[in-house]
Amino acid sequence: MLSRQELDPTTYREAMSHYAGHVQVVTTDHAGIKRGVTITAACSVSDSPPMVLACLNNGNESNAVFFESGYFALNTLAEPHLDLANAFAGFGKLLVEERFALGRWTTLVTGAPVLEDAIVSFDCLVVDQKVTATHTVLFGEVKAVNFGPDRPALLYLDRGFRTL
Numbered sequence: 001m002l003s004r005q006e007l008d009p010t011t012y013r014e015a016m017s018h019y020a021g022h023v024q025v026v027t028t029d030h031a032g033i034k035r036g037v038t039i040t041a042a043c044s045v046s047d048s049p050p051m052v053l054a055c056l057n058n059g060n061e062s063n064a065v066f067f068e069s070g071y072f073a074l075n076t077l078a079e080p081h082l083d084l085a086n087a088f089a090g091f092g093k094l095l096v097e098e099r100f101a102l103g104r105w106t107t108l109v110t111g112a113p114v115l116e117d118a119i120v121s122f123d124c125l126v127v128d129q130k131v132t133a134t135h136t137v138l139f140g141e142v143k144a145v146n147f148g149p150d151r152p153a154l155l156y157l158d159r160g161f162r163t164l
Contacts, residue, residue: 030069
């Protein structure tokens, strides 16, 4: 028999910890401010036009650069990117320059930092933004992609990083 539970934020986070998500670093570089954040809340929206979405926490004031820049890159991480994933998640309290120093970066069309050896990176122009509760959803039209080496994907499940 199913039981009914109160769906408070703690219960919801516990339920979502059992939901496997691919690990991405979303990046931008605007007006001299470089920013990158580890996320799992990203997915494909459409193939015509090619479009992805990325969700960013409004509670972090540093994320404002994403909302102002008009572009971002979505970089899909692989197993060897564990240190990079932790750094961009805020573990270790590294400075922005130190976080970006953990990878090799380039740019494609928009100017957003693209991780050269990501499984795949999507270089995007923001075509819409939606504020929903605690997050802003950025909808990005993909202007270019970069394919890196084919390696096991980095996933987040049960509050830890895993590979597939």
